Amino acid sequence: MAGHFTLHWGIIATGGIAELFFKDLIADPALRGVSDVAHLPVAVASRSIEKAQAFIDEFAPIELKSEITAYGTYTELLKDESVDCVYIATPASSHYANTLEALRAGKNVLCEKPFTVNAAQAKHLQIVAKERNVFLMEGVWTRFFPLTIAFKRMLHEERIIGKVHRVFSDFSVLFDPARDLRMYRADTAGGALLDLGVYMNVWTLLSCYHHPDNELSPPTVLKASMLRSPICPEIDESTTVITVWEKPQIMCIGTASMMTDSPADCVIRIQGTKGEIVIPIHGSRPEKILVKLKGNGMDTCTLEYPIPGQGLFWEADAVARDIRDGKKEDENYPLDESVFAMSLMDEVRRQNNMNFPADIEFVEDY
Numbered sequence: 001m002a003g004h005f006t007l008h009w010g011i012i013a014t015g016g017i018a019e020l021f022f023k024d025l026i027a028d029p030a031l032r033g034v035s036d037v038a039h040l041p042v043a044v045a046s047r048s049i050e051k052a053q054a055f056i057d058e059f060a061p062i063e064l065k066s067e068i069t070a071y072g073t074y075t076e077l078l079k080d081e082s083v084d085c086v087y088i089a090t091p092a093s094s095h096y097a098n099t100l101e102a103l104r105a106g107k108n109v110l111c112e113k114p115f116t117v118n119a120a121q122a123k124h125l126q127i128v129a130k131e132r133n134v135f136l137m138e139g140v141w142t143r144f145f146p147l148t149i150a151f152k153r154m155l156h157e158e159r160i161i162g163k164v165h166r167v168f169s170d171f172s173v174l175f176d177p178a179r180d181l182r183m184y185r186a187d188t189a190g191g192a193l194l195d196l197g198v199y200m201n202v203w204t205l206l207s208c209y210h211h212p213d214n215e216l217s218p219p220t221v222l223k224a225s226m227l228r229s230p231i232c233p234e235i236d237e238s239t240t241v242i243t244v245w246e247k248p249q250i251m252c253i254g255t256a257s258m259m260t261d262s263p264a265d266c267v268i269r270i271q272g273t274k275g276e277i278v279i280p281i282h283g284s285r286p287e288k289i290l291v292k293l294k295g296n297g298m299d300t301c302t303l304e305y306p307i308p309g310q311g312l313f314w315e316a317d318a319v320a321r322d323i324r325d326g327k328k329e330d331e332n333y334p335l336d337e338s339v340f341a342m343s344l345m346d347e348v349r350r351q352n353n354m355n356f357p358a359d360i361e362f363v364e365d366y
């Protein structure tokens with residue numbers, strides 16, 4: 001491929017999302033119409049070398065197997081000079097410590113969502129990335145889907161549904177307490193808000209925070225309620241957040257739950273004076289958007305964008321372009337917004353008196 005830039009990745013942790021990300025990294029970029037950037041996994045680290053090697057053996061294509069180094073600690077991978085960018089796929093409780101160590105080792109970092117456990121940790125990471133002059137981004141993959149980018153343009157530039165009045169944003173996935181352990185534990189920073197609320201917030205922030213009349217202001221009102229898990233009362237099984245955005249005059253209801261799946265026909269609904277935009281399924285992985293305009297009945301236009309893989313490659317492509325161009329953060333999802341998103345979740349937890357163990361909430365003095 002002429003003229004493309006290849007980003008060399010080191011993968012930290014070998015769980016569910018690491019597998020999906022790895023598979024998307026090795027997918028042919030041409031299948032998604034990309035020719036300017038490409039990806040090469042060069043190292044995988046786990047807390048056990050056998051696990052790291054088994055991951056490579058299972059998922060790397062034959063021609064790459066011997067080219068990817070397995071490490072039995074995360075720290076060792078950070079010393080590997082062939083790694084340009086580290087992808088951190090540990091549970092949320094470890095994101096702050098893992099990212100801090102990677103930044104201090106001079107690595108560019110893409111860290112899975114939620115960025116950290118609280119806004120103070122996120123702010124600290126932002127400062128350290130700046131000091132070390134390296135790239136840093138929270139991996140909210142949804143932001144990089146072609147349909148998400150089209151959504152933002154239709155809503156705010158084309159104003160396709162006129163003046164926005166109300167936003168309903170649901171992201172719920174049924175989890176099994178016996179199987180989905182990280183979700184039902186406080187020491188992995190489990191619970192609906194931090195894990196699923198990130199996606200609820202994507203659509204709230206794109207619709208309200210990014211509304212041109214809002215000028216990136218915080219909501220005027222935020223009121224939140226949580227339902228705790230009877231089997232692990234330290235974490236929330238369902239959380240609902242009402243926000244009012246006075247400048248653009250929008251009322252928003254966001255909800256996230258691990259007690260049920262989102263309804264099959266509508267997870268996001270944005271209502272305006274001329275009609276509404278509906279995302280019918282997969283609020284984290286949008287592949288279909290309905291635009292229903294008032295007029296001769298509710299005319300519906302459906303936008304569909306088939307995803308040739310999981311869809312994590314679009315955020316990886318953005319990271320590769322940023323690093324190629326010497327950028328230290330991404331314009332589509334800058335660090336200030338990650339810190340802001342974490343501050344909203346802090347406020348939701350504050351109103352509901354929800355704290356994680358002190359060693360997880362810990363922030364170094366800065």
Ligand SMILES: NC(=O)C1=CN([C@@H]2O[C@H](COP(=O)(O)OP(=O)(O)OC[C@H]3O[C@@H](n4cnc5c(N)ncnc54)[C@H](OP(=O)(O)O)[C@@H]3O)[C@@H](O)[C@H]2O)C=CC1
Pocket residue numbers: 013014015016017018045046047048051052089090091092094112113114139141182188195284
């Ligand atoms: N973007 C997306 O669509 C998704 C994002 N996520 C996010 O990715 C992160 C990881 O989620 P997921 O892959 O589902 O989680 P898993 O439990 O499947 O994997 C987490 C991995 O982290 C490592 N790890 C390090 N410390 C711990 C610990 N104390 N307990 C358990 N595992 C630990 C383990 O790898 P090892 O043993 O190799 O060290 C483990 O396999 C979360 O932040 C989650 O929110 C999750 C799912 C989808």
Ligand SMILES: O=C1OC[C@@H](O)[C@H](O)[C@H]1O
Pocket residue numbers: 173195196284
């Ligand atoms: O990011 C995520 O999206 C899908 C969910 O099933 C998963 O738990 C979550 O971490």
